[in-house]
Amino acid sequence: MKKTTTRLADGRELIYYDARDDAVRDATDPRPLDPVATASEIRHDRLLGDRVAVASHRQGRTYHPPADECPLCPSREGRRSEIPADDYDVAVFENRFPSLAGDGGRCEVVCFTPDHDASFADLTDEQAALVLDAWTDRTAELSQLPGVEQVFCFENRGAEIGVTLGHPHGQIYAYPFVTPRTERMLASLAAHRETTGRNLFDDVVADELADGRRIVLDGAHWVAFVPYAAHWPYEVHLYPKRRVPDLSALDDAARTEFPQLYLEVLRRFDRIFGNGQPPTPYIAAWHQAPVRSPQRADFALHLELFTIRRTSGKLKFLAGSESGMNVFINDVPPEAAAERLREVASES
Template sequence: MKKTTTRLADGRELIYYDARDDAVRDAVDRRPLEPVATAAEIRHDRLLGDSVAIASHRQGRTYHPPADECPLCPSRDGRLSEIPAADYDVVVFENRFPSLAGDSGRCEVVCFTSDHDASFADLTDGHAALVLEAWTDRTAELSQLPGVQQVFCFENRGAEIGVTLGHPHGQIYAYPFTTPRTQRMLDTLAAHRQRTGGNLFDELLAEERADGRRIILDGDHWTAFVPYAAHWPYEVHLYPKRRVPDLLALDDEARTEFPQIYLEVLRRFDRIFVGRGGGKGGAEGTGAAPTPYIAAWHQAPVHAADRAEFALHLELFTIRRTPGKLKFLAGSESGMNVFINDVPPEAAAERLREVASES
């Protein structure tokens, strides 16, 4: 991998990650941009004990542009975009409309490929491995920034999820606090360790593998499964078999196998609704867009005292529960954070096994 760092016209950092060591990245951003002005602010909710990012400047962010005006495509044919080069492998840059900025953290955009019409599932094993290297490198760099407490790499895909740019991309948030979800995991982990002396992550993974009914894929170094208490209609957790706290701690064998496992899971997500509700012609057999999803890396907080006890894992889920129907967060979920799942996890796992790629 070759890493090349440059600056956009408004001063934001941009980084090229190339598979070829001889790649030359000398294109200059020629857009007449003013320096980015943000109004990001973190406010603490004293009653719930969590934090809210107030970012009014995001009201003006780019919203569903036509494909020929996509800001994440390369700059070519006289059109200038966020990426000055005429082509690229993987690119990371500071978000022009960040939810977190300055003392309140940092937000970055990760462009997985220059192909506007592709998806992560379309990547080769080698290209997906390059994205993993980019995630790992940014985790290392962002973890060193003053005030950063947690690094979160994730992808939102699909208009149903709320994605406003169709180009295949993800984001990285560097939070100035430990997120509520992670803190809850840490608290539960600590309570279990005090009560039993064991590691709850290790036990849950061992129990899922022993049960077997919810296992999707079981490789040499990774296991993918639908969790026993899945919140979402189709939800898969992907764990390395050797517990590590973050992406930096993965060994070479786990890095090599990850693209094979993850890409297969993503491709199954794009097939789970095929043949249900219509003929061929789209991910659902109805000409609809491929399965919308959120893919979220869970890493240990940077400065947590017990971070070695945390287990790096990826959680992938879709809000689609059946062809043409979405799982909306209604009163119980939104108002009380009590999820109601219409799809039994065992049935979801069986469906995800049914749609395995042909060997």
């Protein structure tokens, strides 16, 4: 992998990740851009203990532009985008409309491919491996920034999820705090250690492997399963079998196998609801250990993938119980979801 760092016209950082070591990235950004002005503020909810990012400047972000005006496609004559080069493998840049900014964190955009009409599932193993390299490099670098407590790599796909740009891409948030979801995991981790003397993540993976009914794919170095208490209609968790705290700690064997297993899971997601259905909307979220947590060594890196579609043409809405009390009601038994994901395996 070759990494080339440059700057956009307004000073934001842009990084190219190329599979070829001889790739040359010398395109400059000729756009007359004003400096980025953000109004991001972190507020604390005293009742719940949560933090809320208030970012009014995001009201002006680009919203469903036509394909020939996509800001994530390579630039061409007469149309300049966020990527000055006329082609790229993987590109990462600071978001022009960040939810977090300055001392309040950092937000980056990850462009998986220059192909506007593709999706992550369309990538080759080699292309997906390069995205994994980019996620890993950004995790390592962002973790070193002053004030960053947790790095979150994720992808939202589909208009139903709220995606405003159709080009295949994801984002990375560098939070100046440990997120509420991770804090709950850490509390459960500590309680389990106190009660049993064992690691909770290790026990969860071991229990799923022993049960077997919710296993979707079982590789040499990764396992993918529908969790016992899945919140979403179709939800898959991917764990490396050797517990590590974050992407930077993955060994070569796990890094090599991941693209094969993950791409297969994504392709199955697109076949869940049968032929002729639009692509399945989903969120793919990497859970990594907080940067400075004393429980860092006990945390287990994992990826959670889920869709809000519950059946053909119908979505799972977060109604009263979910939105009002955070108590999820799942219409699809996890065992049935796992069986369906095994049924739609790719033909060899």
